[in-house]
Structure formats: C-alpha cells, structure tokens
C-alpha cells in the first residue's frame with residue numbers, strides 16, 4: 001500500500017516523482033527512491049512494517065574511557081608542503097578529494113606522491129582514466145617515478161572494485177572520479193556520487209588511503225561537490241597563484257583547514273616552495289609608491305607578502321574599488337577610514353589593491369598594510385623598503401591587535417625586515433603614516 005517516495009539527496013526535499021531538477025535546492029538528477037521498507041524502519045510510515053524493530057545491539061554504547069583511540073598511524077607523503085596541508089600526513093583508509101582546474105597539476109603531484117609511497121614500500125595503484133598508460137609512462141619517466149607503480153585501466157566501477165577487492169593496495173589514486181562508468185552517464189552527479197560512495201566503502205573496509213581526483217570546471221565546482229564533500233574525509237584544492245601552485249584544504253577530518261602548501265610547476269614536476277615569503281617577494285619593485293610588505297597569517301604559517309595599491313583619477317562619479325586576493329569589504333572599510341579620519345581625498349580616484357603573487361588571504365591583519373599602500377599610492381611617496389607592517393584597522397582609525405602577532409613578527413625578521421610596525425608600536429593609522437610616509 002505504501003507509495004514510493006523520492007528524496008533529493010542534496011537537500012532532503014521529498015516528492016512523489018523523481019524530478020530532473022530539485023525545485024528546492026536546484027540540484028540536477030538528485031532524486032533517489034526511498035523504499036517503503038526503508039521508511040518504515042526509519043519510523044516514518046503508516047505501513048505495518050513500522051512496528052518492526054531490530055534487536056538492540058549490546059555493543060552500541062561504550063564508555064568513553066574504554067574507547068581505543070587508535071593511536072597515531074599517519075604516514076607522511078614525503079612532500080612537506082603536502083603534509084602540512086594534510087595535518088602531518090595521510091591516515092590509513094582516509095579518502096581525499098583533490099580538486100582543481102584541468103592542467104593545474106593534479107596528476108603530476110599525485111604521480112610524485114605515488115612514487116614516494118612506493119619508495120616507502122607501499123603498494124600503490126593508479127587508476128588511469130584520463131590518459132592512456134603510454135602517456136602516463138612518458139610523464140612518469142620524466143618525473144622519475146618508480147616502474148613498480150601499478151596502473152589500473154578499468155574504469156567500469158563494479159569491475160574496477162572487484163579487481164581492487166581481489167588484492168587491495170595500500171594507496172590508491174583515482175584519476176579522475178569523473179571518468180568512472182556506472183549505470184549513469186560518466187561525470188553526472190549520480191555517477192560521481194555513486195562512485196564516491198562505493199570507493200569510500202572500499203577504502204574504509206580495506207584501510208586503503210584513497211585520493212580521488214575531481215576536475216573543477218570554469219564555474220568553480222566539481223560535478224556534485226556537495227555530495228562528494230559530505231562523503232570524503234578531506235577536500236583539497238590545487239589552484240594557480242601567479243607563477244605558483246597553491247594547495248589548500250577546505251575540509252579535513254584528520255587535520256586543520258586553512259593551511260596552505262606552495263609549489264612551483266617545473267620541468268621535473270611540482271617542486272615545493274619551502275620559503276614562500278622569499279618566493280613571493282622576489283619581484284617586489286623596491287622604492288615604488290603604493291608597495292608595502294605585510295605580515296600575514298595563512299593557517300599556522302606566517303608569511304611576508306607584498307601588498308600593492310594604485311590610485312588613478314577618474315571622471316566618473318562612482319570611482320572603482322578593485323581588490324585582488326583580499327577581503328574587499330575590509331578594503332572598503334580601510335578606504336573609508338582614510339577618507340574620514342585622515343582626510344585623504346579618494347572621491348575622484350579609482351583605487352586598486354592587490355596582494356602580489358596571486359595569493360588569496362583573507363586576514364584582518366592586512367588592514368594596516370592596505371591603508372599605508374593606498375596612502376602611499378595617492379600621495380606618490382614610497383614606503384621604506386626595509387619596513388614590514390601588520391595590524392587590524394578599526395573604524396576610529398585605531399590599529400588593533402591581531403591573531404598570531406608573535407609568529408608574524410618572527411617571520412618578518414626572518415625574511416630580513418629590520419623594522420616592523422605593529423599594534424602597540426603605533427596606535428592609529430595616522431601615526432603609522434607619519435612614521436613611514
């Protein structure tokens with residue numbers, strides 16, 4: 001008697017029909033049939049089955065003190081910048097999604113990781129769905145990857161899983177999740193979701209650390225990102241930042257989020273940039289107005305970065321405010337403070353503010369640098385090149401304390417900046433301007 005019901009796996013919207021697109025959240029192909037039995041067991045239906053209750057599980061409740069903490073079983077990838085983002089290394093059975101635009105270097109870095117794993121004595125399987133084994137061999141040889149790497153050429157999900165079940169590896173790379181074939185069209189939301197769930201079950205059952213590659217389209221999403229992100233343990237994104245590649249985590253069940261790993265794409269693959277401050281400051285135009293060095297924090301790591309501002313006269317009544325790599329709302333507030341508290345005339349100027357090097361850092365500690373760079377650009381006087389600055393700016397123009405100040409100052413000194421301007425040394429933006437400009 002009970003009717004079949006369909007539920008959107010993205011948002012939980014219920015319908016009597018499977019809809020192509022969810023009217024509630026807009027997801028495509030997201031309806032899944034919910035069986036009357038499933039609903040009855042969930043306690044929701046009027047059917048007779050609602051009274052069926054499973055036997056209680058005697059092990060369902062356990063005292064916290066008796067839980068086995070599992071111990072520290074991580075293993076390092078051997079690539080320090082990656083381990084930093086992972087939170088110290090991979091965890092056995094962990095499932096990770098590595099997202100990024102085509103060509104950013106996902107396959108390259110994973111071949112390099114696979115090689116490190118092989119050299120640690122682990123068995124590694126690389127599912128080659130994107131490129132032919134011949135292409136992979138050519139690239140792998142260039143990267144110096146061990147010939148012991150096993151390539152899996154099967155992209156039909158069930159067959160592939162059966163092959164893996166027969167002899168599970170310790171480390172698995174699936175390149176990419178969008179190439180796997182299921183009953184649904186490859187790359188579709190349902191296919192990606194089903195493949196991710198099946199691979200996650202496999203990874204957990206056999207404690208296989210698994211990295212799923214997911215292409216991000218120009219619009220900036222992996223097909224079905226919400227579905228995947230819910231299922232996997234960690235989501236990493238690789239993106240281009242100027243001449244660099246930056247790896248970040250947006251979710252990590254076994255580690256921090258907000259950490260950043262910096263790489264450079266070289267002839268021999270992805271090379272770590274162990275000293276990002278120096279790398280990002282390398283092209284700094286010393287002595288140019290509008291340029292200042294800021295001490296920022298990205299995850300646990302402090303960085304010295306160049307911040308640039310440019311001001312240009314405009315005939316239009318609404319001047320442009322363009323910021324790159326920064327929180328534009330914070331930049332707007334700093335500009336308002338400069339106009340109102342320091343009487344800097346910005347009314348007929350377009351203002352551009354840019355974190356040099358292509359990085360994106362949303363950090364209140366960059367406020368003071370924004371204020372000084374814009375002031376310097378407007379009045380056309382440079383800021384001394386041996387200064388590095390940090391501080392949040394309040395609405396009254398006061399310079400406020402920031403998170404991780406000690407770490408930032410240490411990084412400033414390490415990067416060679418003798419003179420530092422920070423909360424406590426200056427009380428407000430006006431004093432900072434008097435000191436530097």
Ligand code: TYD
Pocket residue numbers: 100101102103104105106107108109139142143265266267268269270
């Ligand atoms: P790739 O890893 O194939 O990107 P993705 O898997 O994210 O699509 O990297 C593609 C680009 O990287 C390609 O344009 C060539 C370049 N590349 C190098 O510069 N050096 C190298 O050692 C390798 C392997 C690739």
Ligand code: MG
Pocket residue numbers: 103106107108130175
């Ligand atoms: Mg690739």
